[in-house]
Amino acid sequence: MNYHWNWQIFFEPNPTGSGTYLDMLLSGLALTIKTALMAWIIALVFGSLIGVLRTLPSKAAGWIGFAYVEFFRNMPLLVQLFLWFFVLPELLPRAAGLWLKQLPNAPFWTASIGVGLFMSARVAVQLAAGIASLPRGQKQAATALGLTTAQTYRYVLLPMAYRIILPPLTSEFLNTVKNTAVAITIGLIELTGQARAMQEFSFQVFEAFTAATIMYLLINFVVVTGMRLLERKVAIPGYIAGK
Amino acid sequence: MIELRHVDKWYGPTFQALKDCTTSVAKGEVVVVCGPSGSGKSTLIKCVNALEPIQGGEIILDGIKVNDPKTDLPKLRARVGMVFQHFELFPHLRIIDNLCLAQEKVLGRKHDEALAKAVKLLDRVGLREQAKKYPAELSGGQQQRVAIARALAMDPVAMLFDEPTSALDPEMISEVLDVMVNLARDGMTMMVVTHEMGFASKVAHRVIFMDQGEIVEDALKADFFGKPRSDRAQKFLSKILQH
Numbered sequence: 001m002n003y004h005w006n007w008q009i010f011f012e013p014n015p016t017g018s019g020t021y022l023d024m025l026l027s028g029l030a031l032t033i034k035t036a037l038m039a040w041i042i043a044l045v046f047g048s049l050i051g052v053l054r055t056l057p058s059k060a061a062g063w064i065g066f067a068y069v070e071f072f073r074n075m076p077l078l079v080q081l082f083l084w085f086f087v088l089p090e091l092l093p094r095a096a097g098l099w100l101k102q103l104p105n106a107p108f109w110t111a112s113i114g115v116g117l118f119m120s121a122r123v124a125v126q127l128a129a130g131i132a133s134l135p136r137g138q139k140q141a142a143t144a145l146g147l148t149t150a151q152t153y154r155y156v157l158l159p160m161a162y163r164i165i166l167p168p169l170t171s172e173f174l175n176t177v178k179n180t181a182v183a184i185t186i187g188l189i190e191l192t193g194q195a196r197a198m199q200e201f202s203f204q205v206f207e208a209f210t211a212a213t214i215m216y217l218l219i220n221f222v223v224v225t226g227m228r229l230l231e232r233k234v235a236i237p238g239y240i241a242g243k
Numbered sequence: 244m245i246e247l248r249h250v251d252k253w254y255g256p257t258f259q260a261l262k263d264c265t266t267s268v269a270k271g272e273v274v275v276v277c278g279p280s281g282s283g284k285s286t287l288i289k290c291v292n293a294l295e296p297i298q299g300g301e302i303i304l305d306g307i308k309v310n311d312p313k314t315d316l317p318k319l320r321a322r323v324g325m326v327f328q329h330f331e332l333f334p335h336l337r338i339i340d341n342l343c344l345a346q347e348k349v350l351g352r353k354h355d356e357a358l359a360k361a362v363k364l365l366d367r368v369g370l371r372e373q374a375k376k377y378p379a380e381l382s383g384g385q386q387q388r389v390a391i392a393r394a395l396a397m398d399p400v401a402m403l404f405d406e407p408t409s410a411l412d413p414e415m416i417s418e419v420l421d422v423m424v425n426l427a428r429d430g431m432t433m434m435v436v437t438h439e440m441g442f443a444s445k446v447a448h449r450v451i452f453m454d455q456g457e458i459v460e461d462a463l464k465a466d467f468f469g470k471p472r473s474d475r476a477q478k479f480l481s482k483i484l485q486h
Contacts, residue, residue, distance in 0.1 A: 140294050141331035141390075145345035145397065146321025155344055159335045236335050238379030 009204045010211065021198050025208075028194030029215050035111050035190060036177040036219070042116025043176060047123025052153060054128040065124065072121035077182050081114040085186040111183030111190075119176050126168050130161035163234055170227040174220050191215055244270045244305055244401050244432045245291055251299030252286060252456075260286045261297070262456045268401070273433045275443040278453035279479060284436045285328075287453065288403050291434065292323045305400050321349045324394030328406040330386040332378035338365070338389055339374040342396045350397065357396070364392040368422050384415030388422055401432035408439055438483060444468060452476040 010022040018024060054065035072080070085107070089097035103109065134157060142152040162169075181192040189197065195212035199205040245268040252261035260283050268274045276284045289295040291302060293309050293316050302309040307319055332341050342361035346352045352360070365371045368388040370381075378386055387407055394402060404423065408416045420442050427433055427446035437443070443450055443464065450467040452460040452475070460467065460476045471477050 135329065135331070137327050137329050137331040138333070140289075141325070141327055142333075142345075143317075144292055144294060144320055144323075144325035145393070146317045146319075146349040147345060148317050151348055155348065156333050160333075163335065236379065237377045239334055239377065 003206065005206070006204055007207060009198075009202055009207050012202075014198070015201050021202065021208075022211075024194050024198055025191065025211055025215065028189060028191040028212075029219075031108070031189065032177070032180050032191040032216075033219060035108060035115070035180045035183060035188065038108075038112035039115040039119060039180065040173055040176045042113060043119035043123050043172070046117060046120035048127055048158075050120065050124035051127030051131070052158075054124060055131045056149075065128070069121045069124050072117050073125075077115065077118050077179055078185060080118055081110065081182060081186050084114045085110045107183060107186050107188035110186055111180060111188045115176060115179045115183070118179070119172060122172055122175075123169070126165045126172070127161060130165040131157055133164060134160055163236070166227065166231050166234075170224060173223050173227065177219055177223065178216070244268055244272070245434060246303040247287075247291070247300070248302075249300035250287075250290060250297050250302060252283075252290060252295065252297045260456050261290070263300070264453075264456075264458050265300075266451055266458055266461050268432060268434050270432055271430045272448045273427045273431075273435065273446050274449045274451060275447040276434065276436045276451045276453060277438060277440075277443070277479070278459075281455075282453040283456040284453045285405050286456075288405050288434055288436050291403055292320045292325060294325075317349065321345070321397055322400050324391075324397060324399035324402040326387070326390050326394055326402065326404045326407045328409050330378070330383070330390045330410075332386055332389055332393070334378050336377075337374070338370070338376055338378065338381070341378065341389060342393050345393075346396050360396050361392075364395050365389070367395075368392045382415060383411045384418045387411065387415075387419045391419075391422055391426070395426075401434065402426065404433065404435040404437065406436050406438075408437065440468075440480075440484060452479065454479075 010025075011020050013019065014021045014024050016024070018027070050065050050068050053061040054069070056062065089100045091097075092100065100106070138156055138160070139152055142156040147155065180190055183190060184193045184196070191212050195208045198208040202208070247264055247266050250261050250264040251259065253259050264287060276287060278284050286295055290297050291304065291309070297310050304319060304323065307314060309319065332338075333344070336344060339358065339361050342364065343354065343357040346357035346360060347354060362371060362374065365374055368391060370385055370388055370392070373381055373385060373389075378389070381389065407423070408419050411419065416439070420439060423433075423435070423442065424446050435442070435447075447464045450460075450462060450464055451458055452467070452471070452473070454475045459473045460471055462471070467476070468480075471480060
């Protein structure tokens, strides 16, 4: 292979005038982190709501939860992003569609919401499983003490359910970070996008993607470490899943 | 205090768990409910505070109709203590917080007031030193005593016990029964599902014998142990008393 390695490339100025190639990648990294965090917050909020709905005795609530989860987890993420970005504005009334298309940062918001909702279906399933794994008597005991359903979830069921699903939630957080790369298809110049831009400007494809790979690994190392610390912090003394 | 009139309860369309059950528990009375497993005794006691809905008849608790859609169930349940077979302490809360949660969230007591009450009751069940521990750090007998204290913290007008000693090792049964005997002697209204005939003969006023969802015998203690009228009760007693 006749490839000219050049690890100095990162410190050479990039043609867009925004500094070095490394600066380019770092700005992509920042955008990846921003998008991932926003998406994760959306995934947690919606996933929690739907997860709770799926465990309520009400048939209507169960049906809504079921429909939501099956809608968001059974379509490829790529298709979902295209739907939100290209199709939704055309389906809306003209004025609303136009407003949506002209939003500043549209790729960022679409990616955050798109990835967030996609991941929320997975969070919902896990939270529902976590709640279902608690002894039935827990809910009965809380109810017998006079707590309302909302209080029972808030003070008794959810604190335990979240603890139980922390390990799989870590995986979902990691997936959220990685899934933001799909947003390159709707024009979000995040880490993968910047690596590709660097490759096109400099032809140093291996260096660009090596650096991007290392940066993804670093983000996820931070996520894994953070989640571990959290697990340890909320562990319950004497409990099986505890210290 | 507790009145059940012609209570019918179905699980699904085919299985009738309670058939035309009628009985009552007067203020200050201790009633023991016994019978073979699957006879509906746990179901019966769970209907009293509407943990299980009933399909026919009516239940009146301290003058309030339990199976009336207009009844504020959380408020009503807060006035009846319930103790479960598997304790059902909330594992993520310290013992003291297990006792404070419902006092504060349901009764609206100030934290200091709830705390004082909790400490007093832990003292009463002999577990004051365990206040800062988590449930999983206590033995089964200790957990059940905490569960009794948690129910008492709500100042209940009556207490329901659903096989409170069935999940305990033999050497821990007596420490729980001691607490219950003292409670009975203090004049608490109690409905107790149990196989502990020693407890029944010591403090019960009446004994109810159930079989296949029916109240087969509802007799004063002396009559029940002296000369049970039904064959089924005689057989049951001969089986559990022969050892």
